[in-house]
Amino acid sequence: MSRDDPRAARPEDPVGTPVGDDPEAVVERGASAAGDTPVEPGATAERRRTHPITPLVTGWKIVVGIIAVLTAQNIARLADDFTLQRALIGLGIVAAAVVVAIGLSAVSWWYTTYAVDDAGVSLHSGMISRSREFAPRARIESVSVERPLLARLLGLAKVRVEVAGGGESYLDIEYIRSADAEQLRRGILGVAALAGTGTEGGAPAGGDAGLPPSAEGLPAADAPAPADGDAIGHRLDDLLHDGVTDGELIARIPTGRLVHSLLRDMGFLLGVVMSVLGVVVAISLAIWQEGFSFAVIIALLPTAIAIPKYVFGRIESGWGFVSRISERGLRMRRGLANTRTDNIAAGRIQRFELRRPLLWRGPGWTAAGVTVAGIEDSDEDGAASVLPVGTAEELRATLGHLAAPLGTADDAATIERMLTAPARDIDGLRTSVRAFWIDRRTRVSVLLPGALVQRSGILTRRLEIIPRERIQELTVQDGPLARRLGVLDLEVTVAGETMTLGELPRRDVLALHALLARDAATLRRYRDREHWPRPALVAGAPEAGTAPTSAGGAL
Amino acid sequence: MVPMSGTPDPVVRPEPGALPSGAPSGTPSGILSGAEMPRDPSMPEPVLSDDPEGLLGAGALRPVSPRLIPARYVGGLIGSVIWVLLIIGAIVSASLSGMWWIAALGLIPLLILLQALLLTPRRVRAIGYLDAEEDLTIASGIMFRAVHTIPYGRVQSVKIDEGPVDRRYGLAKLTVSTANGASTVVLPGLEKAEAERLRALLTARGIENMAAL
Numbered sequence: 001m002s003r004d005d006p007r008a009a010r011p012e013d014p015v016g017t018p019v020g021d022d023p024e025a026v027v028e029r030g031a032s033a034a035g036d037t038p039v040e041p042g043a044t045a046e047r048r049r050t051h052p053i054t055p056l057v058t059g060w061k062i063v064v065g066i067i068a069v070l071t072a073q074n075i076a077r078l079a080d081d082f083t084l085q086r087a088l089i090g091l092g093i094v095a096a097a098v099v100v101a102i103g104l105s106a107v108s109w110w111y112t113t114y115a116v117d118d119a120g121v122s123l124h125s126g127m128i129s130r131s132r133e134f135a136p137r138a139r140i141e142s143v144s145v146e147r148p149l150l151a152r153l154l155g156l157a158k159v160r161v162e163v164a165g166g167g168e169s170y171l172d173i174e175y176i177r178s179a180d181a182e183q184l185r186r187g188i189l190g191v192a193a194l195a196g197t198g199t200e201g202g203a204p205a206g207g208d209a210g211l212p213p214s215a216e217g218l219p220a221a222d223a224p225a226p227a228d229g230d231a232i233g234h235r236l237d238d239l240l241h242d243g244v245t246d247g248e249l250i251a252r253i254p255t256g257r258l259v260h261s262l263l264r265d266m267g268f269l270l271g272v273v274m275s276v277l278g279v280v281v282a283i284s285l286a287i288w289q290e291g292f293s294f295a296v297i298i299a300l301l302p303t304a305i306a307i308p309k310y311v312f313g314r315i316e317s318g319w320g321f322v323s324r325i326s327e328r329g330l331r332m333r334r335g336l337a338n339t340r341t342d343n344i345a346a347g348r349i350q351r352f353e354l355r356r357p358l359l360w361r362g363p364g365w366t367a368a369g370v371t372v373a374g375i376e377d378s379d380e381d382g383a384a385s386v387l388p389v390g391t392a393e394e395l396r397a398t399l400g401h402l403a404a405p406l407g408t409a410d411d412a413a414t415i416e417r418m419l420t421a422p423a424r425d426i427d428g429l430r431t432s433v434r435a436f437w438i439d440r441r442t443r444v445s446v447l448l449p450g451a452l453v454q455r456s457g458i459l460t461r462r463l464e465i466i467p468r469e470r471i472q473e474l475t476v477q478d479g480p481l482a483r484r485l486g487v488l489d490l491e492v493t494v495a496g497e498t499m500t501l502g503e504l505p506r507r508d509v510l511a512l513h514a515l516l517a518r519d520a521a522t523l524r525r526y527r528d529r530e531h532w533p534r535p536a537l538v539a540g541a542p543e544a545g546t547a548p549t550s551a552g553g554a555l
Numbered sequence: 556m557v558p559m560s561g562t563p564d565p566v567v568r569p570e571p572g573a574l575p576s577g578a579p580s581g582t583p584s585g586i587l588s589g590a591e592m593p594r595d596p597s598m599p600e601p602v603l604s605d606d607p608e609g610l611l612g613a614g615a616l617r618p619v620s621p622r623l624i625p626a627r628y629v630g631g632l633i634g635s636v637i638w639v640l641l642i643i644g645a646i647v648s649a650s651l652s653g654m655w656w657i658a659a660l661g662l663i664p665l666l667i668l669l670q671a672l673l674l675t676p677r678r679v680r681a682i683g684y685l686d687a688e689e690d691l692t693i694a695s696g697i698m699f700r701a702v703h704t705i706p707y708g709r710v711q712s713v714k715i716d717e718g719p720v721d722r723r724y725g726l727a728k729l730t731v732s733t734a735n736g737a738s739t740v741v742l743p744g745l746e747k748a749e750a751e752r753l754r755a756l757l758t759a760r761g762i763e764n765m766a767a768l
Contacts, residue, residue: 472706472735473703473705473709475701475702476611476701477700477701478699478702479698479700495734495735506605513704514601517704518689521706521707521708
């Protein structure tokens with residue numbers, strides 16, 4: 001792509017210059033990564049393997065998966081003709097499968113190495129088809145530590161490095177010791193922070209830019225983890241607290257409030273009640289029709305599992321939630337069986353979404369979610385939910401540290417008012433069509449100096465906040481009906497999400513479009529002027545002579 | 556209904572003075588409230604014209620090459636032949652079987668063929684683009700019209716495609732994508748030199764104005 005041209009022309013500093021945020025080039029896979037980037041990590045840092053127990057953990061998952069698939073399909077028949085001999089044969093096959101799976105995992109473990117240095121993070125894997133993944137430090141969006149149940153019992157953890165871009169844009173380093181994981185996380189964040197602020201308009205010379213203060217803990221820098229005498233105490237401590245202990249406390253959700261909030265969430269309750277009723281009705285109908293049979297139960301098993309899983313997921317997403325602010329952004333920990341620790345940097349947030357169901361209005365609770373380029377989370381229990389259920393005070397603290405100022409005299413009060421006031425009392429843009437009377441009463445868009453805010457929802461009030469400097473693209477949609485009604489749709493796109501302001505008066509949409517287009521083009525650039533190596537990039541390669549550069553000079 | 560005028564009065568006011576400052580008193584103060592507000596000199600003029608008769612934004616936009624019309628006809632030749640065959644098949648089977656209503660089955664291909672033949676010139680003329688000071692605007696569609704605006708600093712990648720038919724007519728297709736990920740904006744029917752110019756402009760301006768996500 002053309003955006004790579006200037007980069008290819010200047011191979012001497014491939015990592016210090018964050019050229020755009022091309023999602024295609026984010027995780028550079030295959031040999032091209034080595035070709036484009038001479039300063040690949042691993043050249044200067046020692047390559048390390050993951051923990052030797054890893055094959056056991058991953059191999060175990062494969063075996064369980066195979067058994068689950070086989071038995072789920074044939075369990076009725078297996079139960080019907082059960083003999084000791086068959087059971088023994090079955091066990092033998094399972095044992096063989098375990099050995100083979102663990103053997104394969106061991107081989108793949110042997111060929112999996114990772115390295116971290118100040119160019120970024122690299123992960124090599126594969127025996128037959130080798131893959132080399134590389135996350136340049138400028139693209140690292142966030143680093144999270146996840147502890148699935150089994151790994152947690154063994155004292156292991158998985159480190160996930162998220163990079164900007166869509167699709168599978170992350171590197172998983174699984175599994176390493178929990179203490180190491182924490183250090184590795186800090187080390188990678190230190191490297192990433194180097195990219196954001198440390199470059200000072202230019203690229204560091206080669207690969208030996210100063211390590212960040214926290215890089216002493218980098219496994220690549222000093223391999224043995226801290227004093228082994230404390231290791232057991234540390235591990236216990238980690239199991240209990242998972243390390244989110246430093247920094248100013250932003251929010252802590254007591255279990256009581258979490259349970260209350262779920263009971264007060266009508267959508268959640270209705271969903272659960274309806275699906276439970278559905279399963280019960282289906283089972284009783286089947287039994288009434290053809291008598292009790294094993295097959296019916298088996299057929300409904302997935303649904304019967306899905307309901308508790310959903311409920312458990314909702315509980316888990318807020319269980320023991322703690323968030324603290326550190327100099328690298330918001331650190332969050334949550335989870336009951338699988339604990340996860342996430343890190344979200346304020347500068348990476350593209351959009352906020354606040355949610356207040358009907359029965360949360362009394363206690364004034366709010367759920368807050370964010371859209372971050374690179375973190376893909378379709379479900380609610382991921383890093384994208386920065387406050388599962390928070391009080392007004394916690395919401396104020398969270399938004400105060402994460403959100404860019406909205407530009408009003410009192411941002412928190414403005415947000416609170418936009419959540420509490422009836423939508424028709426809020427001054428702003430609303431549809432002019434009388435026929436859409438629900439929309440007229442519940443949907444309103446307000447342009448604040450710092451952000452575009454849309455309030456929507458009838459029972460569950462929703463507030464979508466898009467900072468005006470984050471807008472990527474604007475689209476005005478017109479259609480025959482819209483022309484007749486004198487309205488237009490405006491789609492405001494940020495990285496990863498599109499907000500639609502529907503059926504607004506044509507004149508207002510066009511005025512808003514012009515204003516937002518100017519903001520999108522200029523605001524971010526002015527703010528970032530000190531941080532981005534714009535002059536270095538343009539002035540650094542005047543002799544490159546590539547088509548875009550010379551054409552740029554002519555224009 | 557909103558009265559349409561050539562130069563709409565902007566009603567969006569960006570200064571902090573006109574904001575609801577939390578408003579515990581419950582008095583809503585206007586941000587976007589009606590045309591009685593004085594005109595703000597810092598407001599940019601709306602770029603897109605909204606002529607009740609014409610297409611949205613058509614006034615300021617540049618058209619693409621008219622050679623796209625024959626190119627589209629040629630490119631759609633295979634499809635047209637299939638539709639014609641279907642129509643002929645319907646008529647023939649109607650006359651062979653003696654059941655006249657079978658010929659009605661040919662109506663749908665006929666409609667598709669006719670609208671493709673008749674509307675292609677208008678569709679091509681409806682495509683427009685404008686490489687303004689700060690952003691690129693691309694519009695297309697007659698009935699359902701979409702106008703995309705992409706600031707130069709947000710462009711992630713630019714692609715030029717030339718199909719075999721396009722190449723014969725000296726045309727190229729420009730595809731622009733942003734960090735949005737899902738959608739790309741396509742501008743067909745550019746003269747080759749113009750497509751190259753736009754690509755160079757987007758690349759150069761993209762580097763100059765590069766903004767983080």
